[in-house]
């Protein structure tokens with residue numbers, strides 16, 4: 001985000017320049033990035049089923065920007081809107097080393113899948129817990145990009161894992177659900193205990 005401080009800008013020489021400056025400033029201020037709270041397992045709100053986005057309007061774009069900001073801040077590689085308590089079918093993912101290539105998937109839907117792979121998964125809503133989960137090896141998905149354009153895309157490896165994990169969130173599912181009952185109970189207990197401790201320390 002490149003809003004240069006006014007003091008670094010040469011004095012505008014014309015009214016047009018002034019207007020442009022003021023206008024861009026107002027535009028920028030229209031939406032300041034916000035960090036959103038991430039729901040933590042076993043919060044029941046993680047169980048809500050998200051509904052499709054019918055129009056990619058300014059509100060949705062602002063939400064997407066906030067989700068990307070929140071994902072980066074939490075050092076995550078993916079975030080679904082349900083995780084920030086918004087029941088809309090939106091996923092953001094960034095698998096780049098440099099964490100500056102955010103990808104946006106609106107209304108993502110798996111239309112084909114094949115093979116299987118085991119991969120260790122973690123989740124911003126299940127902090128500190130990692131487990132091997134079986135997923136389809138290759139998937140084909142339909143989604144809208146941030147311009148509202150319908151896209152069909154094939155994914156494999158990490159992107160396929162990540163998309164399946166995030167689409168689960170949109171259906172109210174968490175990767176922990178795929179583990180044994182015993183493991184689920186242990187994870188639940190541990191996270192509830194940690195939440196209690198951090199509330200006591202606050």
Ligand code: NI
Nearest residue numbers: 122123124125
């Ligand atoms: Ni997750």
